[in-house]
Amino acid sequence: MQNIIESLQHYRQRPVLTIAATQLDLEILPPLYELLRQQPRRERLDVLFYSRGGIVNAARRVALLLREFADEISFLVPHYCESAGTVTALSANEIIAGPLAIFSPIDPLLTAGQPGEAGPLALSAQDLRLFSEMSRQWFGLEQHEAQQHALQTLATNIFPSTLTSFYRSTLEMQSICRELLALHRPDEVERCKQIADQLIFGYHSHTYALTRDDMKALGLPVTSDPEIEPLLWSVAQALHESVGAISRRESDSGWQDALLGSGEGRWLRTRSEDMPPHWQFARWS
Numbered sequence: 001m002q003n004i005i006e007s008l009q010h011y012r013q014r015p016v017l018t019i020a021a022t023q024l025d026l027e028i029l030p031p032l033y034e035l036l037r038q039q040p041r042r043e044r045l046d047v048l049f050y051s052r053g054g055i056v057n058a059a060r061r062v063a064l065l066l067r068e069f070a071d072e073i074s075f076l077v078p079h080y081c082e083s084a085g086t087v088t089a090l091s092a093n094e095i096i097a098g099p100l101a102i103f104s105p106i107d108p109l110l111t112a113g114q115p116g117e118a119g120p121l122a123l124s125a126q127d128l129r130l131f132s133e134m135s136r137q138w139f140g141l142e143q144h145e146a147q148q149h150a151l152q153t154l155a156t157n158i159f160p161s162t163l164t165s166f167y168r169s170t171l172e173m174q175s176i177c178r179e180l181l182a183l184h185r186p187d188e189v190e191r192c193k194q195i196a197d198q199l200i201f202g203y204h205s206h207t208y209a210l211t212r213d214d215m216k217a218l219g220l221p222v223t224s225d226p227e228i229e230p231l232l233w234s235v236a237q238a239l240h241e242s243v244g245a246i247s248r249r250e251s252d253s254g255w256q257d258a259l260l261g262s263g264e265g266r267w268l269r270t271r272s273e274d275m276p277p278h279w280q281f282a283r284w285s
Helices: 002-012 026-037 056-067 084-089 125-129 131-139 143-157 160-182 189-201 212-217 229-242
Strands: 016-021 042-051 070-077 094-097 109-111 122-124 255-261 266-271 278-282
Touching: 002 016, 002 042, 002 229, 016 026, 026 056, 026 255, 026 266, 042 084, 042 229, 056 070, 056 084, 056 160, 070 084, 084 160, 094 212, 122 125, 125 131, 125 160, 125 189, 131 143, 143 160, 160 189, 229 255
Parallel strands: 016 042, 042 070, 070 094
Antiparallel strands: 016 255, 109 122, 255 266, 266 278
16 A cells, blocks of 8 residues: 555645545544644645544644644545544645545434334434425425424424524534635635535435546546556545454454554554454554
């Protein structure tokens, strides 16, 4: 993998930082900071990014930390950049996405059940917002009646303060998205709002797999580069093997759920069922 990273750096004429995580969280920040502070502040930095989602506030802090060490950030996205990963990518001046790049809507989720139980495991903001619209279109209720029916039904089945918390999470998501978009388009307040609202409210499923063309159509700085797509895909394949449950050597052993890499090597975070997660530095192999 080191040879691939070096090839990317030679072609792009700038350093490449790798951030790969099954779930972004705040514990990623200290080792990421240690990697960034080893080098002087740069004009441009490429971030090879791979994420299945995570905590939105962690996504925000990762994006803001990167900005502390570079004037312009380019995200290289060969494959997964979902949910909180999509939020992080909103901060980029440029997103170079491969043909298999997967972004996603970013509507907040509310845990609704446990595996094996009837019904969905999670509800999204749109599930609640569209309840009255469903009542109107499917069951013929008048708009005011449908709204009252929706509020009564939701308040009966979901504790009211939980609904308020969910509403606050949606406001927080809107604020974070606009903040990160404004990092590279500070004079486009209304456009930032439109992009954020489309990603939060504009799709029918949290798992809707947005393509690079979908993201470009939103007005985001997404492009492609056929010259480096084979390199990016080689990195993605390596990350598939080294980050996530597939990295377990045995069914009851630990697994690596995050990788942060620079030119010198990489920090790997290992998790196990009976031990707290720990980070370990290793040279590229």
